[in-house]
Amino acid sequence: MNREKICGRNSSNSTREESEKKLRDGEKEEDRFTVLPDEIILRILSFVDAKIAVQTSVLNKRCRNLWVSLPVFNFDDSSFEDVMVFEDFIDNFFYGRDASTNVFDVNLECHDELEDGDLVDSVIDHVTDTPSIFNTIEALKILAECVVTNLPQLSLCKSLTSLKLCYIVTENTNFNLPSIKHIYLQDCKFECGEENFLQHGKIKSWCTKYNFIVKNDKRNLIEDVFS
Template sequence: MSSSEYDTPFSPNSKRPRHTETQSQSKNDNEEDRLSDLPDCVLLHVLSFVNAKHAVQTCVLSRRWRNLWKLLPTLTLHSSHFWTFKTFTKFVSNLLTRRDASSAVLNLDFERHGCIEPHVLKRIVNYAISHKVRNLGISVKCDIAHIPQAIFSCKTLTSLKLSVCPRGYIYGSTLFPKSLNLTALTSLHLQHFTFCASGGGVSDRAEPFSACERLSDLVIDHCTVRDAKVLYISNSTLVNLTLRSDHSKDFYKIVLSTPKLRSFRFSGIPYQQICGSHVPSLEDVDIDAEIWSNSLESPLILFSWLLELANVKSLTVSASTLQVLFLIPNLLKIKLPCLGKLKSLKVKMKPLSPIFAMTLKAGKSKKEVMKLSLPLPDGIVNFLLQNSPSAEVAIVNCKR
């Protein structure tokens, strides 16, 4: 086990670095310590960029730093920074116990790749909420019953990132609350959640975000819908929406009722139809699509997205997105009834994933494989520019 894990005031070995400190002070009494002369607010800002383990270890630098970590407004607690989970949980317990109780925790980022004991998670969440947390990130594996429900009614939260995957699952099915009471929330990132039908007479759709009165940024990452056919994203303040999905086929439509939405980003496999008739402010669309079968379902759905998001001014697509579109028979002969306001088209070139590359070749003739093996399908860019021939075009090379 690394000895650096014990170089904190939480361990017996903490006396050793303090002795070193005394020696170094006697040797350098006449040297100017400009860093330590900075105000607390500046030093705490610097410490906010390192994880909590390293922040606590600064106590050995000098007497000036000995108790500074107790005032940290930003706590980054990742189990990957420790050799064992037992060491990690002991560190977290000591940190919360010895920290200055009167100092707010404005930002807390907690991450545990493996399973987490319910009492540990509960203590961390309750501590953050009781100390006026504004930005909270939780990434854990646990059962649904162990998620502290206080998260969903915290009045100080402005940013929430939750990734809660049940034990033993690659793709989680943690049930998301039917309603939220987060009155200050402006940014929400959800991963591995399942949205349920809202009830109230509308049983065919899940509508989880309508009560978030200040929500501006929303990321829905590998989430599903249960007991409903439609994910209804209704919000009067939402500006930026990001969807990531590559496995969910359990619902068939996403309805956007977001009058202030300006940016929409998608990555994954297009399984759901998108209804975008209530997005009058949408200007920027970014799509990175792939498929894992040679069915025409996803290519046709992707084409329907262009029709729904017809009035965008900036369109960014990956090379794989264009490959998916090109699977539609006789695509280049279709008269495109959209993208008439396009001012910018950006194509991101990057290697195809191995699964997608095999999918493209499956069941194809050698001639067809040769066409699909081109970096960009011939004629596809001009196809998108049918109604906006003067739009600026940029081809950008990207790493996978």
């Protein structure tokens, strides 16, 4: 009996020691992160989803307000329970960020079905209404199955060189992207009255000047630009 008690006590002590060791190791890892310069931490956070970036920042006393200066926005609805929560997060993110911080890359991915294009339009509004973004943004990605009305506003983004659009529908095609070099379209629908946007002269001229890629999974939504 005593031997069993001793063994049990030893096992308990061993488990406690392992837990304490993991805690110490975790604290060491956290210390390694927090001693990095702000620029490096922001660079690291720029590679993860905005929600994770905010959580990582606010849960650490040293980096609590660092997320407001993120130079890259990665919005992905995969980690949210529904679209409304996702929209609220983006609204609060825009409200809380430092509007003077230059932003170079904006990525919006909404895999859930949207009732309308308000979310996408609001993101475009923020991009084009904020000088520290529309004067510096180089890459924009929008993945959302909805009707978008604010695409022409991207003409304000003189530094935009890469545009990736997936699943969107729009009737507005009268916009100019003076610095664009790379265009990627996947299953989009651009409507110019009775004329398909991909048969429009502007798109054909883009194809000859830029790295223009069309991925076509739904033949009824988009025509092959090279046909």
